[in-house]
Amino acid sequence: MSDLDAELDRAAAALRGATRVAVLTGAGVSAESGVPTFRASDGLWEGHRIEDVAHPTGWRRDPRLVWQFYHARRAKAAEVCPNPGHAALAKLEAKWADRFTLATQNVDGLHQRAGSQRVLELHGSLWRTRCTGCGEVAAIGAEPSAGIPPCPTCAAPLRPDIVWFGENLDPAVLGAAEEAAFACDVLIVAGTSAVVFPAAGLIPLAKGGGVKRPPGVVIECNLTPTDASRHADIGLYGPSGETLPRLCDRLGL
């Protein structure tokens, strides 16, 4: 039996005994769908500096460039499909229902397209805009668009409804994710380098910081160990599009 088989058995056993399950996902879960991850060695994000396209100063300097970047990301996200890892997480939600919480750092909407019903989008969504004037949040479709869209209500410039570096997460969304992480018996951490906070802070919360009895079991699903590994009890190292479906198989899902 390989190490991975043994870890899959342990993960399935932990899940069988779990009343509450929480999941934190990152870019790696969408990698097999063809969405690039973030931490490339050149420090650029699809050819752009992070501070130019994912920071309020970049927006103030050149909102047209920021929109060009997000229009292109949205177009790319519309072209790709959810992969078996997304589908496996939707199956887990169907089993645990309202005792299951999926929090994602991804903005691509692929969890929802795979059938996940209740997704906490910690970093916002490519599929929504937010008005810089009246604050209204609205859906934006997949049809090609260019330039800076105006708000249909107040005509102020719309911005992507994305949490940029230096900005706060929506407190209601973060609060719900923290509650779920603290209350869970099992936390699955999939496809994240676990270096961006406060999202990465959900992982030690699952352990209860010594307060919760018994502490949650943390299952890491990644290609390699990460900053999350020191909190992980079980490691499923391999592509999440393969390991998560194998975990579902063991649970008969």
Ligand code: OAD
């Ligand atoms: P990263 O790009 O930092 O990390 C991606 C992780 O996925 C790495 O640990 C990879 O090893 C792993 N990975 C890659 N392919 C995988 C696969 N097929 N199966 C399993 N794991 C795989 O992405 P995030 O951790 O999501 O924030 O980054 C967090 C945040 O930083 C993002 O949400 C974004 C970014 O800057 C904002 O935009 C605010």
